[in-house]
Amino acid sequence: MSFSLRFLPDNRSWSADEPVDLVLAAAGCDILLEQPCGSRTVCGKCRVRVVEGDVPAGAEDLRLLGQAAVAEGWRLACRMTLAAPATIEVPPALRSTAAKSFGDDTLFTLPLDPPVRGVRVRIPEAQEVAHEAGAGPHHPPPGALERLALALRAAAGRPRTNGKSAPVQPDVALGTLAPGAAALRELAAALRHGPEVRAWLDADGRLLAVEPAGGETGAGPDCGLALDVGTTTVAVALVELARGEVLASASGLNAQTPFGADVISRIAHAQERADGAGADALHRALVRGLDGLIARCLESAAVPAARVRALAAVGNPTMLHTLLGADPTSLGQAPYVGAWRGSWHGLAGELGLELPRGASAYLAPGVGSHVGADTIAAIVACGLDQAERPTLLVDLGTNSEVVLGCRDFILCASTSAGPAFEGATIRQGMRAAPGAIEQVRIRQSGSVMLRVVGGEEPVGLCGSGLVDAAAALLGAGVIEPSGRMRSREELEALVPPALAQRLLEDPEAGAGRAFLLGGVAGRQVLLTAADVRQLQLVKGSIAAGIRVLLARKALRLDDVAGVLLAGAFGNYLRKTSAQAIGLVPDIDPERVHFVGNAAGAGARAVLCDRGLRRRAEEAAARAEYVELADAPEYPDLFAAELAFPAPASTG
Amino acid sequence: MVDLEQLAQQVIGGRADETGRLVKQALDEGMDAQTVLERGLIAGMAVIGMRFRANEIFVPEVLVAARAMKAGLELLEPVFAASGVQPLGTVVLGTVKGDIHDIGKNLVGMMLRGAGFRVIDLGVNVPQPKLLEAVAQHSPEIVALSALLTTTMGQMPLNIRALRDAGYAGKIMVGGAPLSQEFAEKAGADAYGANAPDAVEQALRLIGAAA
Numbered sequence: 051m052s053f054s055l056r057f058l059p060d061n062r063s064w065s066a067d068e069p070v071d072l073v074l075a076a077a078g079c080d081i082l083l084e085q086p087c088g089s090r091t092v093c094g095k096c097r098v099r100v101v102e103g104d105v106p107a108g109a110e111d112l113r114l115l116g117q118a119a120v121a122e123g124w125r126l127a128c129r130m131t132l133a134a135p136a137t138i139e140v141p142p143a144l145r146s147t148a149a150k151s152f153g154d155d156t157l158f159t160l161p162l163d164p165p166v167r168g169v170r171v172r173i174p175e176a177q178e179v180a181h182e183a184g185a186g187p188h189h190p191p192p193g194a195l196e197r198l199a200l201a202l203r204a205a206a207g208r209p210r211t212n213g214k215s216a217p218v219q220p221d222v223a224l225g226t227l228a229p230g231a232a233a234l235r236e237l238a239a240a241l242r243h244g245p246e247v248r249a250w251l252d253a254d255g256r257l258l259a260v261e262p263a264g265g266e267t268g269a270g271p272d273c274g275l276a277l278d279v280g281t282t283t284v285a286v287a288l289v290e291l292a293r294g295e296v297l298a299s300a301s302g303l304n305a306q307t308p309f310g311a312d313v314i315s316r317i318a319h320a321q322e323r324a325d326g327a328g329a330d331a332l333h334r335a336l337v338r339g340l341d342g343l344i345a346r347c348l349e350s351a352a353v354p355a356a357r358v359r360a361l362a363a364v365g366n367p368t369m370l371h372t373l374l375g376a377d378p379t380s381l382g383q384a385p386y387v388g389a390w391r392g393s394w395h396g397l398a399g400e401l402g403l404e405l406p407r408g409a410s411a412y413l414a415p416g417v418g419s420h421v422g423a424d425t426i427a428a429i430v431a432c433g434l435d436q437a438e439r440p441t442l443l444v445d446l447g448t449n450s451e452v453v454l455g456c457r458d459f460i461l462c463a464s465t466s467a468g469p470a471f472e473g474a475t476i477r478q479g480m481r482a483a484p485g486a487i488e489q490v491r492i493r494q495s496g497s498v499m500l501r502v503v504g505g506e507e508p509v510g511l512c513g514s515g516l517v518d519a520a521a522a523l524l525g526a527g528v529i530e531p532s533g534r535m536r537s538r539e540e541l542e543a544l545v546p547p548a549l550a551q552r553l554l555e556d557p558e559a560g561a562g563r564a565f566l567l568g569g570v571a572g573r574q575v576l577l578t579a580a581d582v583r584q585l586q587l588v589k590g591s592i593a594a595g596i597r598v599l600l601a602r603k604a605l606r607l608d609d610v611a612g613v614l615l616a617g618a619f620g621n622y623l624r625k626t627s628a629q630a631i632g633l634v635p636d637i638d639p640e641r642v643h644f645v646g647n648a649a650g651a652g653a654r655a656v657l658c659d660r661g662l663r664r665r666a667e668e669a670a671a672r673a674e675y676v677e678l679a680d681a682p683e684y685p686d687l688f689a690a691e692l693a694f695p696a697p698a699s700t701g
Numbered sequence: 702m703v704d705l706e707q708l709a710q711q712v713i714g715g716r717a718d719e720t721g722r723l724v725k726q727a728l729d730e731g732m733d734a735q736t737v738l739e740r741g742l743i744a745g746m747a748v749i750g751m752r753f754r755a756n757e758i759f760v761p762e763v764l765v766a767a768r769a770m771k772a773g774l775e776l777l778e779p780v781f782a783a784s785g786v787q788p789l790g791t792v793v794l795g796t797v798k799g800d801i802h803d804i805g806k807n808l809v810g811m812m813l814r815g816a817g818f819r820v821i822d823l824g825v826n827v828p829q830p831k832l833l834e835a836v837a838q839h840s841p842e843i844v845a846l847s848a849l850l851t852t853t854m855g856q857m858p859l860n861i862r863a864l865r866d867a868g869y870a871g872k873i874m875v876g877g878a879p880l881s882q883e884f885a886e887k888a889g890a891d892a893y894g895a896n897a898p899d900a901v902e903q904a905l906r907l908i909g910a911a912a
């Protein structure tokens with residue numbers, strides 16, 4: 051029996067004929083829900099309201115939402131499986147607001163050498179080239195494709211006229227053209243308009259597309275798409291290929307999120323179904339989400355889809371597997387090896403995206419295990435592969451990769467720090483959406499200053515706020531370097547009363563102390579002792595990862611030229627706070643640099659320039675992967691690094 | 702006479718040398734080994750467990766306390782062996798196949814030891830045959846399994862079924878960050894513990910001893 055689910059306030063409906071998870075049904079209507087704890091039913095934040103329909107409350111609903119809220123119809127989205135008609139209200143705060151950028155322009159030195167170029171040529175008449183094409187009187191005359199190959203060869207031999215250092219032209223031969231059906235169709239159609247055509251070739255000399263010379267889409271500059279496929283956030287940039295300029299960009303929550311917050315949960319989803327249906331669902335969700343973002347970019351830049359000639363994608367191995375529709379199951383268990391590791395060249399049509407089928411598609415190479423193309427892209431974007439002296443790169447995200455590299459070596463590790471910065475595992479953690487505390491300062495007088503996204507009443511704490519709060523409380527003595535929160539009694543003797551008063555002894559019965567950051571009565575924002583412990587796990591795993599890498603090269607921190615902090619959230623972090631809690635090693639703050647979404651910048655780089663693409667390939671080929679799970683010293687270093695550094699001064 | 706309260710404090714403070722010294726002194730003074738264990742070492746670890754649960758202390762403090770406890774326990778074990786005193790019960794512990802996370806599992810092991818259990822730790826990435834073999838060999842009262850990955854928690858029901866099929870009639874306890882009470886029940890486990898002190902509480906409940 052089929053039934054329908056309606057979502058408010060969007061008023062979109064989803065019909066199902068078997069019991070369906072609320073989160074998946076909502077995603078089917080393009081309503082993506084934030085699930086801070088990754089549907090582990092621990093955070094109680096994914097609350098939606100049942101407006102119509104009979105949805106019995108479970109024990110988890112009562113435990114996390116309370117009797118009053120449940121009576122009003124509130125339920126946990128992550129627990130809801132619906133088998134009968136219902137109308138569900140999804141509050142705005144629950145909707146994803148994930149965002150990412152594509153780095154600045156300093157990366158490029160013009161002129162670029164795009165991996166796809168359009169060439170205008172005249173296809174010679176059959177009789178003009180009969181001899182060249184090797185056709186004798188007894189052979190049939192050459193076809194248009196064979197003649198096009200000759201013309202392209204001739205064009206490649208011609209000196210370039212614009213005076214710029216000529217980028218290398220592919221060595222075109224009939225064999226390399228290897229056109230797909232779409233390109234042949236276009237060639238046949240173009241012939242009806244005359245012999246003058248524009249042909250697009252990729253770096254290997256493959257024929258991607260053909261158009262009549264005066265054609266519509268050939269009129270504007272060629273464009274490409276840089277895709278930064280993050281586990282949590284997906285970002286797309288529409289780029290003018292020849293100049294590397296970003297014409298438009300868009301980002302949003304990865305549409306796979308309903309299947310789990312981290313890569314392992316996604317893999318688990320694929321793994322459950324031996325028939326590949328799980329992997330298929332991941333692929334379709336991702337492509338659907340990307341299509342939406344791509345459409346937004348094209349629309350805002352007023353560029354027709356037909357002008358997209360290339361795309362380049364970066365992401366961790368699980369994301370790239372699911373982008374291709376490949377089953378990621380093998381990445382879920384030791385030794386975490388995927389179906390491929392290097393780069394992949396193909397056509398956009400093969401990915402199922404709503405783009406010209408003949409657009410060239412490039413997936414950047416990864417290093418192995420869970421260190422993927424996003425890390426390689428970040429390495430190239432930051433120039434780590436060419437650095438004279440060893441430099442550290444920390445890409446803060448759900449799986450936080452650390453890299454130690456220079457022109458002589460590249461070492462990578464995946465620290466599996468966990469999604470605390472994205473809000474999971476933190477009691478009132480959230481993304482940097484309106485209402486999120488993003489900065490915390492404590493004055494000498496003991497007053498607490500907050501900066502809240504959107505200037506609103508605080509409702510939670512984002513990653514930078516979490517780090518800032520911990521740093522401020524550590525500095526003020528509310529938190530000991532061991533991570534222990536001092537008691538009210540101890541604080542009364544140590545800090546101004548205004549500060550001591552904010553310490554609540556066991557507000558939730560059993561979980562220990564908490565510090566009142568702000569918020570109004572009834573909607574207070576607390577940093578709990580347990581939150582501090584979660585932050586310590588993140589900090590400990592990253593710091594221990596860094597120490598393992600340094601030890602492998604027998605280097606000390608003093609030998610390191612600098613620390614680069616990448617990641618969508620990195621930019622909002624305060625250096626001093628990151629160092630105060632030991633997330634970033636204790637070096638001169640001048641040598642700590644924020645590099646923003648380096649993976650996104652790298653995606654743009656490998657999209658636009660063959661030289662940068664080559665650098666990515668080289669970096670991937672020589673990068674070494676350090677398996678922390680096999681490092682005997684890791685557990686001890688991890689335990690040692692759980693503690694915060696002792697504050698430099700008191701107060 | 703050694704003050705056992707004092708001994709417990711040494712365990713809590715993680716002072717291994719001092720713990721060892723006091724245990725030795727207590728035995729030399731002719732104190733009952735079981736009393737030294739219960740009122741000194743176990744009492745100390747109980748405080749550690751309470752503080753850990755309340756987030757007063759964290760992994761490093763538990764590790765050093767456990768090290769101190771171990772220093773004392775090593776001196777007591779020969780005495781127990783000689784006098785035929787039995788531990789509270791035997792626990793076979795391990796991290797499931799495909800998973801190498803062991804920090805949490807080790808804490809569980811330490812606290813179980815600290816509560817008087819004998820713990821056979823099979824380590825990480827434990828394949829089913831190895832688990833079955835160990836259970837056949839040690840006939841434990843409790844099998845305790847840990848998993849930290851969403852992809853490996855599925856090993857729990859498989860292991861539990863295999864244990865039951867092999868005729869194991871004792872108790873089975875599971876834990877690890879991605880698990881929940883509900884998951885444990887579905888998987889057919891007898892108990893779930895959210896943290897190491899919980900593991901002790903559950904283990905005591907399972908063998909019918911008061912917590």
Ligand code: B12
Nearest residue numbers: 466468679801802803805847850851876877878894896897
């Ligand atoms: C340290 C760590 C590692 C270390 C492990 C070192 C070691 N020897 O254990 C290293 C770097 C090697 C590692 C590797 C990987 N990790 Co890891 N790791 C962590 C981290 C940061 C902390 C885990 C930890 O030690 N916690 C501290 C202990 C004390 O807590 P605990 O383990 O939860 O244990 C307590 C309770 O759960 C309970 N308990 C535990 N076991 C049992 C058993 C019983 C019977 C009972 C009753 C109770 C119980 O009691 C314990 C004490 O109170 C977590 C993130 C996080 N914030 O939790 C990720 C995390 C667990 N790892 C993760 C991942 C993905 C990986 C990798 C696959 C990725 C990679 N880096 O390549 C690999 C996989 C390796 C493998 N084959 O298992 C993910 C799992 C996500 C998921 N949905 O499954 C996490 C959550 C991080 C993330 N990215 O989100 N990891």
